[in-house]
Amino acid sequence: MNRLTVAQQVYHMRAVFPQFHAETNRGNWVRWTGTLQPHELSDQYTVAISYTVPFRPEIRIVSPELRRRSDCKNLPHIFPGELLCVHTADEWNGGLILARTIVPWTSTWLYFYETWYATGLWLGEGTHPEFPQHRSA
Amino acid sequence: MSAVAIPSVTSPALGGLDQILFEICEELQLPPHRHDQAESRYKAVAGVLEAEQSPFRSFRPIIYPQGSMPLGTTVKPVEGPHDLDFVLELSLSHVNVDPLRLFDQLFLYLKGHGTYSSMVSRKNRCVRITYADEFYMDILPGCKDLQTGGTCIQVPDRELECWKPSNPIGYLRWFGIQNKLGTGLRILEKAMPLPAQQSTEEKRPLQLAVQLLKRWRDLYYATPDLAPISIVLTTLAADVYNGEQSVSQTLSNILARITDRIVAAEAAGDRVRVHNPSNLEEDLSERWDGNHDAYNAFTSGMRAFNRQLQDLIRRTGDVNPQLQRLFGETVDTVLIKRAKQVQDERRRGGLGVSKSGLITSAAAGVLPVRANTFHGTE
Numbered sequence: 001m002n003r004l005t006v007a008q009q010v011y012h013m014r015a016v017f018p019q020f021h022a023e024t025n026r027g028n029w030v031r032w033t034g035t036l037q038p039h040e041l042s043d044q045y046t047v048a049i050s051y052t053v054p055f056r057p058e059i060r061i062v063s064p065e066l067r068r069r070s071d072c073k074n075l076p077h078i079f080p081g082e083l084l085c086v087h088t089a090d091e092w093n094g095g096l097i098l099a100r101t102i103v104p105w106t107s108t109w110l111y112f113y114e115t116w117y118a119t120g121l122w123l124g125e126g127t128h129p130e131f132p133q134h135r136s137a
Numbered sequence: 138m139s140a141v142a143i144p145s146v147t148s149p150a151l152g153g154l155d156q157i158l159f160e161i162c163e164e165l166q167l168p169p170h171r172h173d174q175a176e177s178r179y180k181a182v183a184g185v186l187e188a189e190q191s192p193f194r195s196f197r198p199i200i201y202p203q204g205s206m207p208l209g210t211t212v213k214p215v216e217g218p219h220d221l222d223f224v225l226e227l228s229l230s231h232v233n234v235d236p237l238r239l240f241d242q243l244f245l246y247l248k249g250h251g252t253y254s255s256m257v258s259r260k261n262r263c264v265r266i267t268y269a270d271e272f273y274m275d276i277l278p279g280c281k282d283l284q285t286g287g288t289c290i291q292v293p294d295r296e297l298e299c300w301k302p303s304n305p306i307g308y309l310r311w312f313g314i315q316n317k318l319g320t321g322l323r324i325l326e327k328a329m330p331l332p333a334q335q336s337t338e339e340k341r342p343l344q345l346a347v348q349l350l351k352r353w354r355d356l357y358y359a360t361p362d363l364a365p366i367s368i369v370l371t372t373l374a375a376d377v378y379n380g381e382q383s384v385s386q387t388l389s390n391i392l393a394r395i396t397d398r399i400v401a402a403e404a405a406g407d408r409v410r411v412h413n414p415s416n417l418e419e420d421l422s423e424r425w426d427g428n429h430d431a432y433n434a435f436t437s438g439m440r441a442f443n444r445q446l447q448d449l450i451r452r453t454g455d456v457n458p459q460l461q462r463l464f465g466e467t468v469d470t471v472l473i474k475r476a477k478q479v480q481d482e483r484r485r486g487g488l489g490v491s492k493s494g495l496i497t498s499a500a501a502g503v504l505p506v507r508a509n510t511f512h513g514t515e
Contacts, residue, residue, distance in 0.1 A: 016504060017492060036494030040153030043454035045494075064454070077513040085513030104506040107494040108483065112511070115476040118457035119469045123476035124483070126511030 003094040006030045016099040028053040038111035054094025057102050059084040076122045158384045160471045162345045163337040165212040172334040175221045196227035202331050203305035209335045210347040215355045218271040231280035236293030236300045243278045307415025315375040316343045342387040343378045356465045363434035369411050392443035399436045
């Protein structure tokens with residue numbers, strides 16, 4: 001695997017999603033903060049993505065706060081700490097460009113999240129190891 | 138970037154809110170088989186009324202549908218039956234006819250008919266045929282009003298034991314003009330066919346706005362007796378409509394103008410009066426005279442709907458909860474359909490994302506979304 005450096009990831013991010021601003025430690029860590037709006041009638045979300053090469057990037061919604069349905073306390077497809085879970089272990093590695101994977105997946109997650117919040121159904125499919133009963137039509 | 142948002146499958150020209158209102162209207166359409174069933178039942182009853190043994194035959198009856206079906210403003214009921222109203226117009230002056238006798242003659246003729254005998258009942262102005270499967274048909278008997286002329290008719294009112302003025306054909310024409318359709322209706326010497334159901338795409342913004350108003354009404358009023366009747370909402374909407382082309386603009390302007398009328402009526406110490414524009418003697422809102430609760434329910438409902446819709450239009454974020462509050466489960470159906478389409482596209486590898494994060498169909502200049510699996514422990 002040809003691992004990409006922080007500088008390379010920052011370069012790609014700036015090219016594809018210029019609204020994502022990067023902070024780095026000039027080493028192997030970077031955090032981007034930027035906005036995504038998955039649909040014209042959606043909220044605009046401020047998203048923070050923290051990445052330590054080559055580990056799993058951590059995706060957090062800064063604002064607006066993710067909402068829970070009254071009939072379901074758990075958000076779907078989330079890691080503890082409200083980190084979005086947008087891929088399985090084998091779908092991502094440090095050789096992939098975050099701007100071309102993690103960010104589009106986050107926007108897609110947000111789209112399905114809004115539909116889930118409105119209807120109670122997660123329609124983006126996926127795996128849910130500990131909550132296989134989670135409703136998805 | 139010329140990316141088109143994925144959910145815009147039907148009318149990509151419409152903007153975000155217009156598109157979803159349009160899709161809500163699509164869900165409000167009567168299922169085609171129920172429309173077809175209404176049509177065949179209408180033809181069957183019209184056939185009985187025109188038959189050789191019919192007491193009306195010698196009066197050259199003209200039979201035509203009225204109300205929401207020919208207007209193209211029918212909405213699928215939240216629950217319960219849907220209906221079709223039609224007119225049995227006799228080609229003679231009402232002056233020479235006793236209104237209650239005409240009414241009873243219609244009732245008794247159908248009562249004596251093998252098919253309909255156990256299905257007919259008397260309402261105040263119409264004879265109702267109730268079918269076992271969530272459908273009823275109201276037949277409004279009437280005679281020509283030669284004094285007023287044109288397409289005006291007089292219909293029996295059982296409670297008041299007199300004739301009441303009406304003009305269903307004039308009303309359809311008026312609505313058609315307001316709707317900018319401009320199509321006149323031809324009077325035929327026999328039963329006029331029920332128009333084929335217009336698809337949502339063929340409908341004009343006014344018709345869609347009326348459908349939305351009616352669905353809101355069905356959900357907003359917990360006490361159906363207090364809810365404004367369809368003809369009143371339809372007439373008010375068409376009367377204040379000003380040719381707006383976007384559904385959201387049409388609905389929001391209609392609500393703002395109806396609210397203005399309420400304020401003006403209050404200032405004049407009066408109530409809003411809704412006359413049949415094609416027969417000004419017919420006060421469609423006459424029930425408000427003796428029912429202040431119903432009038433207050435109308436004014437407070439209109440104000441609330443107006444306020445909520447203006448808020449929704451001004452809102453920049455997620456509008457799904459607001460749409461659900463106004464239009465109910467139909468919104469869920471639309472959102473689920475949309476999300477399934479997005480998911481199908483995603484499975485085919487056809488999704489893209491714009492610079493702002495908008496999910497679109499993959500196209501030149503749009504970043505394709507690589508395959509992924511949503512995972513997670515919670």
